[in-house]
Amino acid sequence: MIRGLRNIAAGLGFSLLGVFGEGVPDPHESILRSWIEASSHLTRFEAEFRQTRHLKALTQPLVSTGRVWFSAPDQFRWELGDPPQSVAVRSGDTLLILSPRLRRAESYALGGNLTGPGRDLMGLLEGAFPRSIEDWKGRFEITAVSTNQGVLRLDLRPRSPAARKLMPALIVGLDPGSLGLRLTEMVMVDGSRIRSEFGTLRTNAPISPELFRLDVDPTWKRIRNDSTP
């Protein structure tokens, strides 16, 4: 049960992963190429978002707000909660997940010989920032494309069985005109859904490098996973 349950929230916080991706069956090839083309012009990205967690174990959804920063090619920062309760920072080959209230920092080495959940997590992250259409198509496929309430909706399915064990489906909402990111929604194995809606989007504006620093308060508990430096 534990394994099944913990898969529910896999990929939580990484709902952007489909936003910058590409790939697809032939009927949707043109949309995908347009999306990748639009994403390729995106060197910096900053947004606020509202995340709603519809968990099957709870009678009411949990709502929180957060912010996200991205800087090509391999830096991003994700904060959830106000003040932030969880922070994920990627810089180069290192991903750091901070829990300020618990005074805990978990670090992952990207590109290392990770196995299990760590490997899946990193795979999803890399999928969010594709280098090419082939990379993205190796990770996802588009199962449906529709337009609803002014949003271009792409229904995605992870190709990796391991990834599907965490998240059977992913929905990405794009602006029909600019193909900019509007929302993501992860569907978990137990039916729980985590929806992030983005607002106040700023693109290619300067971002302080301080946001991507990996410094950790030495008094915090630090957990290294595998070959983390």
Add this chain to the structure above:
Amino acid sequence: MPLGVLLVVWSLYRLRLDSDPLSLLPAGLPSVATLREHQALFPSARELLITVKAGTPEEASALAEGIAWDLGRRKDLVESTRWDTGFRESIADTVAWAWAQRAPMDLEVLEQRLEAGRIAQELAACRERLATTLDPAEIARLAYDPLGLLDVPGLSGMEAPGRAQADPFSSSDGTFRVVSVAPLNPSMPYREAAVWLGRIRGVVEEARQRIVGNPDGKTVRVAFTGYVAIMAETANGMERDLTSSVTLTLAVICLLFWVTHRSLKPLAWLVVSLLLTFLVTLALGSLVLGELNVISCGFASVMMGLVVDYALVGYQEMRACPGRSLGQIRTAVMPGILWSAATTAGTFLSLHFAGLPGLSELGTLTAMGLVVGAIVTLFWFLPRVAGRGPARVGEGEGLELGEAGVPGPFARWLAVAGTCVLMGFAVGVLALKGWPRIEGASDPLMPRNSASQEAMEELRSELGRTHKTSWLLVRGPDPESVHARFAEAVPGLEDARRTGAVVGFQLPSVIWPLPTHSRTNQATLGRLGGRADEFRSRLLEAGYGSNALHLADSILQRWHRWSGSGEGIPTWPEGVFGRWVAPMTSARDRDGSWIGRGLVETPSNREGFPSLSSGIQIAGWENLGPELLARVVGRVRVLTAAIAIALTLCLWLAFRRWTEVVLGLGALALSFGLLFTVMSLTGATWNLLNLVAIPLILGTSVDSTIHVQLALRRQGGDLRAVWRSTGVALLLCAGANIAGFGSLAWSSNAGLASLDLVCAGGVVCVLVVVLLLLPAWWLVLHRRPKGLSPSPGLQAEANDLTPNGSSGCTNDLTPNAMGQSPGPKPWTMKEDLSPDASEEPKDLSPGATPIPKGLSPASKPSHLYGVWAWWIALQVARRIGRRPLAGVTRLGMRLYMAVRPDRLDLVRENLRPVVGGEASRLRAIAKANGLGFAEKLVDLWRLEAGIRSRVRLAPEAGWHPFREAVASRKGVLLVTVHLGNWELGGPLLADLGVRPLVLSAAEPDSGLTTLRAAARAHHGVDTLVVGSDPFAFVEVIRRLQEGGVVALLLDRPVGSGVESRFFGRPFMASPAAAELARATGARIFPMVVIRDAEGPVARALPEVVYDRSNVADRELRRTFTTRLLATFEEVIREHPEQWFQFVPVWKSGPSGDGVSGP
């Protein structure tokens, strides 16, 4: 015969093959003992593992579940099946139980956290964390376990550090699944296991067809591994190996035989003999060893390759000497075959010291096979091929000595230059590429090209077990002590992990039962269980749905039940997981003690086990290599050194020349150098098993160097003749040996195959060096101005050792061989006195006597007659009583007579004129003579060891004149014959106040001469060692002229003696007594010491009165010698069983020069 057949059939019927790979390992090693213990205690070690690889996780899961379900219903085949741990289904059972095993303090913390006043705050914090955490696992846990009951302290330790994949039944992507199957009979023998496995395969295939439904099976792959599959595959593979290697060896042998002899019937008998040898050996192995290890079955082809040599030797002898009877042929070849069998068997028996039980059994079986093969050849094969087929003169025996086969200087030096080039090449290759590497892994003990092994490798890879896995066993009288030892092990394991010696480890500490904690915690758990309704309402208030309540409800219900019903807390978790985890992590020994099992992973590039605290046993197949290798290397070193020393000794005994000994050792050294070079070039390596090839090659190849050098001696360096006789024979024998070893190169056991490949390669290298290079070396070192001329004496000597034993047709066994002795020469002390004057049992040890060249082996000194053997005999005689010593000696004599029947034939021929020609009587007296000699030896050893036997004086008239003659000091010549205990006469004379001088020949070695002279001196007897020194005779005359007493023996024939008559036959007697009589006029007294029922008794025969004019010339002395001999005829006829003559005594056969018997 029928009884023997029945015995063989019965033994073969009860033959059982041990197919357990663990039986190959030395039981004395601690890690092996732990492995055995592990296998005996943990049933999972004997399970069958079925692996399923599918395109999707769903497909793999469905098929694995279906297979487990179908097999689980086959109660006639299977005890149980499992395709996952059952943890998901049993999570409430497991967590409820795990809390009960925690320290009471942990329960207090839990109870405080769930206090009524704090629970609302706890649930609020939980919701906030749920809304913001990025950890998927945490979301799942907080959503379905808001009370935090899954936070059992230490439970996260179930996943080992560094282990990403903790599910033992599934790969991380779920496309690979494992189904474990516990057989109904886990100890079934391998044939039954093969049948069982076949039935299991049938059930699995049906399940696959039903569930997957693709008959071509392209997307789904099912494989079988685990103990049962590996054992069945190994054992059945070995059975196939045995059949194919025996067939191949037989085919090669048949081919070689046919090419050489082109005769069908002997070939058929040869094949039957080899098969008979094989069956009898297998039956003997079954009787002696009980259960045979499968690897030891490799003996068959090795044995056949060696045993066929014996048959070839016998058959070749038969063809070379067509006129000789079966008995003569057998007598001729028997010593060689038996000695060869004994020495080679000894070499194979030395495998006992290699430290690997499988090889020990192989060595024992091969040794038994060699002995059986020798007997079958001599007593079954030879009688059946006797007289068959025409003899081919010219295959060795008809060689013309001195043919133009001696190579010129250019050819010799060319060969030597070739040697240098070869050595340079070997040195260069070894310098550049290095010596063949020694592999430390235990892989050679496992089968190769094995589907079950490949499946195991895939399983390890798919489950992320990229490191070496070892088991860690901890023992204790109760669960608490085992748990404490696990805790003690953790710091050491953590240290090892930090240093890289350990990659990860799993200890069952968190799921280990602690009954004392359970009893203490029962009340707390009961209180918490009783608050289930309260917790439910609190959770609903906090916004949790019914989904979130399920786990907590289940756990609280169990706690409540355990505390209220009186059934108590179970030892292990209830549910599926509990039933799986208990036998996986724990076992109970017969004495009731508890054993806990953990798992340690070590880096794949690191050998050996990490060192842990005492009391913790660790073992694993993958890490056994270094420990085993250290043991085997140590043993092989000692073994090789011992065999090298023994071989040097053998070479010395064979050659008696250091140059040839050095050449022999050099040839072996170069052969090994070549073997190493070939191995280095081909990338072959030494491993646990093929290291043993070193002593094995040494032991089986040394005779090649002996045969070639002796053939060179015999043929005077004529290479053509050497090749036609010894060379061809060696080639045939080596071919058979190579076939025997090489046929196992395709064995399914990697180690056995490598061992046999190295052995076969070694034999080839030895053959190349010995046949192509050694003769050139020999010729360079033995150059003579006009070339070498073959020596008849050397030829006779070498005939004994020639592998086919036929060249030259060993007619040295015939009495005519005496005629090959050198012609008459001027008389010297050595020739005339030494053999006769010797007091020792020269019959079996006439090494010091001047044996004419060309005498038969029976006429040569026994190799047993040397200083060390004699010294040991004296030591033994000094320490044990006469009766046990006599018993052992008689037994030894019986064996000797069985091994050397030619000696017994010779005794019969010597006794024929004495007792008549009745065959049965002759046989009986000859046997009694041999046993009597054993008694005589015992008396002699005891005498020389300082223990005097009482010798009675017979009441005869001769004593008085003897005393008178001694008192007159005019010199007394005591003459005697090899009758009874003549050596006891010397000390007897000393007792009578006489200090006699005994004339003795030099012994086979100077140490023995000194030893024996000292022993006589101890008893007041002087010794004069006579030889070629002419002044020795002067000393004897001086002694007699001074009134001394000199003793000598009369009845040993001397080639250059005077032809006298003895028992009516011509007899080449020593004229020494007559010459001394002529020179000194000493009085001559015949005397004998014989043994009757009461012990030794000395008899003084009537004085031989003479006038010096009667010995004035040679003819008179011949007559006088005949008269002297005649005085002993009557007493010898009275005691023929005590007339110890073990060399031919009659000039040209028992009937003399055509003179009829008396």
